[in-house]
Amino acid sequence: MTEEDSAGQVPDVVTVRGADVKGREAFENLNRRVLAHNDKLMLVEHVMEKDSVFPLHSHPHEQLAYLLSGHIRVRAGDEEFEAVAGDSFVVRGDVEHQVHALERSVALDIFTPYREDYVEWRDSSS
Template structure:
């Protein structure tokens, strides 16, 4: 099996998820994936859950994140952890970009 080590920016396209919300998949293998997520101001990613562990790094913008029964206002440089199957969602308060890391890989994003 050949392992892909390099994922050039121009080989991955930004995909519209919903109005004002798009994502771009970066490097990934079976066990790990990185995804850039772009939000326009006011867009909400509704509460949801999945079996993957997830870390979110805020690259830019401001967001209100709900994870379980806790809510956080976060900005550039902040990061969040979401354990498997925990309800979570976010509302974009100021247009921005998140970097999500999933383990294992989100096959539904490919």
């Protein structure tokens, strides 16, 4: 995804075929697929089964989330809210947050800069 081309340059365009991306369980009943990214931006799909919990955590990356389907409860900083399919939200870097799936849910998360830990995590499954 951020691999250099034969001239040692990061490519201008990165394409990822969905069929080529293997999902992997990140937490119990929570599957992650690391999709297209470069050194500044990353797209990740999270599939959460009903009652699964993405544990309380923080990271320095800005995160934008778009809920493709389902219903989740989000705790971010001092706020708690619910989101349903079509909703989106942004979590500023270093803010603690947690997600609880109230039903099976699929979210797209965009991170900036890209998450090196996710690339390492993805590559360690190979």
